[in-house]
Amino acid sequence: MSDTAVNSQIETDRKTVLSVRDISVVYEVDQPVEAVKHASFDLGAGEVLGLAGESGCGKTTLAYAINRLHKPPARISSGRVVFTDRQDGDIDLLGLGDEDMRAFRWSKLSMVFQGAMNALNPVISIRAQLEDVLTTHRPGLSRADRRRRAGDALERVGVDSTRLNSFPHEFSGGMRQRVMIAMAMILEPQVMIMDEPTTALDVVVQRDILREILRLRDELGFAVIFITHDLPLLLEVSDRIAVMLQGEIVELERADRLYSHAAHPYTRKLLGSFPSLSGSRGAFIRTGIDETEEEH
Structure with a gap:
């Protein structure tokens, strides 16, 4: 996480079910590309953690790293992922054998893929x-x-x-x-990763599905990592939000505080990019971006 990020909220106040530390993912092509750079966060039991950022910033790559779903040329170059099971205690996911990891997926940690x-x-x-x-x-x-x-x-x-x-x-x-x-x-499962679960759906259906997800979370007690480029959507459904930029988590904060006190310039620009439902035509939500910054 960069020095400009808010790091006071990197620890959740809930019992941690998933701990991601210093994860980096490299694509070993002619010119190696570090798609995820030293990402760290904790996911609390029953929490909805939003993962926001523009297309190509590394959100899905990070989710695949947690699930160990990458295939060459992608490679996890550093980091640790620890899952705290209700019965078996801490499990090092990057240290599991292939068969054990296959048994672990869906049973303890499941994923709704992009374009599901x-x-x-x-x-x-x-x-x-x-x-x-x-x-x-x-x-x-x-x-x-x-x-x-x-x-x-x-x-x-x-x-x-x-x-x-x-x-x-x-x-x-x-x-x-x-x-x-x-x-x-x-x-x-105890954790569900949802990668753009409402993409390509109309707004009414999207909201219905989100209500179902939150109801099921309350009923079954699983935690959710909710990945989307739609920051306003995450502000509605998330307890905390992590913002990614060029492979890094640059800000991690409670959703309500992120909306009112975003610290990173990129987060403020994301917040300033969606239109207000009130005010004059063409007006945007103001989140501390001055006119000079907006012009550039």
Whole structure:
């Protein structure tokens, strides 16, 4: 984190469930690119941590590093990721073997990927795709139990369980997004990473899905890392927000304080880039950016 960042809030006041320390990711191409630079944060139990920044700033790369989903030429060059499990205590995710990490994903830490509503297999029923997660991670469940849990997962995200035998093309974009969220939470993980979960959805559907996510967080107690370039959206749903710029977390602060007392110039410019709902036409929310700074 840079010296200009607010670092007083890097520690959450909740019990820490995920601790990310000094993570860097390098793409080993002709000219190596450091896409994430020494990122650090803690995620508290039941917390919604927003991760904001423009496209290409490293948000998704950081999420993939936490999940160890990178493939060459990407490489984690430094850092540590520690998950605090309710039963097993601290687990060093970067030190787990490949098989152990595969078992860990979805069970303890799940992810809703960017473009998730297009991630479903078009020729396999929703039931089969949900039950596949249960078959892999809960092999002892009976067929009836798998079907019941798949139906319950759909109901939790507001989709009728009678739609289990439907195929993805029979769902709207918003409903497919809900199915992906159901898949990510079917094993009741402690942490969910959501990478642009409402992208390409209209505003009404977007708000409905956000309400569902927050309701499920309250019901099941999981923590959320919510990734988006939409800072106003994060101000609505997040407890704290981390702002990324060129691979670095340049500011990490409570959402309410970030809105009123943003410290980093880039954060202030992000806040000043969306229009006010009141005031004269063309007016923007003022967050300490003077006219000279805005011109440049």
